[in-house]
Amino acid sequence: MLDLRLAFRNLVRRPAFSVVAILTLALGIGANAAVFTVSNAVLLSPLPYERPQDVVILNEQTPQFPIASVTRFNYDDWRARAKSFAGMGAFRPTNMTVTGTGDPERVPVKMITASLLPLLGVQVSRGRAFVEADDKPGAEAVTILGAGMAGRVFHGQDPVGQVLTLDNRPHTIVGVMSATFELFQPADVYVPFGPWAATLPDDRGWHPGILPIARLKDGVTLEQARTEMNGIAQQLENEYPESNKNVRVLVTRTQDQLVQNIRPALLLLTGAVALELLIACANVANLLLARAVDRQKEIALRIALGASRARVIRQLVVESVVLASVGGAAGLIVASWAVALLTSASVGGVPRMQNIAVDWPVVLFAMGISVLTGILFGLVPAVQVTQQPIRDALNEESRGGSGSVRQRKIRSVLVVVEVGLALVLLIGAGLLLRSFSSLVRVSPGFDPSNLLVVNLPLSPQKYRDNGVRAGTVDRIIDKVRAMPGVQSAAMTTSLPMAGAGATIHFNRAAYPPKGPDDYVMAGYRAVTADYLATLGVKVLQGRLLSAWDRQGGALVAVINESMARQYFPDRHPVGERFQLGTEPEPDFPTMEIVGVVADLKQSFDAGAKAEFFVPYAQHPDPILVNMYLNTALVVRTSGNPAELTSTVRSILKEINPTQPLVNIRTMETALASTVAQPRFQMTLLLAFAGLALALAAIGVYGVMAYT
Secondary structure (H helix, E strand, C coil): CHHHHHHHHHHHHCHHHHHHHHHHHHHHHHHHHHHHHHHHHHHHCCCCCCCHHHEEEEEEECCCCCCECECHHHHHHHHHHCCCEEEEEEEEEEEEEEECCCCCEEEEEEEECCCHHHHHCCCCCEECCCCHHHHCCCCCCEEEECHHHHHHHHCCCCCCCCEEEECCEEEEEEEECCCCCCECECCCEEEECHHHHCCCCCCCCCCCCEEEEEEECCCCCHHHHHHHHHHHHHHHHHHCHHHHCCCEEEEEEHHHHHHCCCHHHHHHHHHHHHHHHHHHHHHHHHHHHHHHHHCHHHHHHHHHCCCCHHHHHHHHHHHHHHHHHHHHHHHHHHHHHHHHHHHHHCCCCCCCHHHCCCCHHHHHHHHHHHHHHHHHHHHHHHHHHHCCCHHHHHCHHHCCCCCCHHHHHHHHHHHHHHHHHHHHHHHHHHHHHHHHHHHHCCCCCCCCCCEEEEEEECCCCCCCCHHHHHHHHHHHHHHHHCCCCEEEEEEECCCCCCCCCCEEEEEECCECCCCCCCCEEEEEEEECCCHHHHHCCCEEEECCCCCCCCCCCCCEEEEEHHHHHHHCCCCCCCCCEEEECCCCCCCCCCEEEEEEECCCCCCCCCCCCCEEEEECCCCCCHHHHHHHHEEEEEEEECCCHHHHHHHHHHHHHHHCCCCCCEEEEEHHHHHHHHCHHHHHHHHHHHHHHHHHHHHHHHHHHHHHHHC
């Protein structure tokens, strides 16, 4: 206690020194605590399941797709044949439109099997979970609400037994999900998996986004499960060579797959803040060395009067630990601000975001590194100052000097270390800035200026009929095109720079496949006649789609340059024919290629992929209908497109009052959002680099001012 009282007294007696040191430590420890808060919630905390280490997710794996969703038939066969698991369920993420609760709203939905919640050991907070009867074809439509949705819509009232309209179909609410439950990303609504799965086409190659979840049996290792599942995959390949050629099974712990995309960024930030802490330690150690020079006579007198060197070192280290503890407490305040800023500025892609908070593990972490850093930066100055010969220290001329040659060298080295570590962060941030600048300079393949886009998911209940759907699309385009300031308007099932979109197998008349595994794939885009012209895509060969390419006419397609180069390498592609499906089918129609256009990019950081565009009006095969429901409107304007937002919204609401408008924005805003995550990471690293440089500057100034 005496050491503590002396430590606090010395800190109060030297306020300038104490403020600089505490500020330095608060910034260094606060940055570390903030990043640990995120890492602890995302990487370290177990998932809210029973024995989460035994919960695994299964994916298909092929040479073309290292990780993919699972076909319905493969899921059924895996579940029936696997012996390594205590149980297996499945889920499928999707979106649905909620009506009758205010404005139409598009919400995230999880389709889950009745077996999934018991498998995970998860209980609903109200009502009941799904039962097997709910999971069968023809069952009454029921739903479980997410905790957030229940509070938002029913405002504290019990929603169980109420009716919620999803995609124009009434669903009875049977339960409310626990607020802590999350299946990869949060969902507002959960619906049974079985009734939807029964509507899927009888096609083993059809991938509708199914993701199986399983629990390892007691005593079964992950490697044993992988071995068994790939043995089953080999059996299925032998039984179904056309669909299961080279298909293997990827078995991964659920938490590992959940964090695989965010882990590298968090590790990068952890390294950056570790350097920040080293700079802070070097900074304070330098200040302590400078202060120790000023206290040389005091310390020499204590030793001359009988105090042991160990006793003096202990006192000085206690002072350092007290200083670090105060800095750590201030660092927790900094961490709270930083975490609030990080979570509010996050651009998505961070799983378990709702769990990120400064809690007791974070407090213990901050206090732990405070004590550790206090010992680390306090021990060296304490040892150095007690090694000074007593006679030299008591010499009148030595008071207020700059210390021994050795001490001056140590302080110089610490300053060099501070500046060097800060430069490491600055160089890393500069390289990241350079990469980001190169990324955003990549041309998307079209002119994004003066474009307004809005996603228009069409109801599967209301628009499954081809004629009704096509008529509604034509009405929307005609109404929007007639608006003042609109140059053109069109619709598509897949916007550019929005990810890969739908990919489909096809076969070429000029290059017949040699076998079931000799198939080719390309992006499938159903678009209205003016879509490519509205984007301003360059025509390289032939023509664009036109209003004459309608139902009942010859089936046509426009391909992009990558598809022409990859799949028609030795011939002029215009006039060539191809057919959907892995192998030729005599009864299935073929499409004629009528034009080749320049590539549209799907992301800034990847090359263009093969894709083809077909007329939206030429109605699809029934198995492709769901693809045609996922539409987006693109409007080319003569002025600022954002000014037409409210008018477009009114027109669309007039045509269909229950139509949700999802994410209406300019194309330039949409493009900016595709690089929001790398921009966010770059900004964080630049901020840490700037902080490191500021800490180094504070340290240099503090030492110079003190001496």
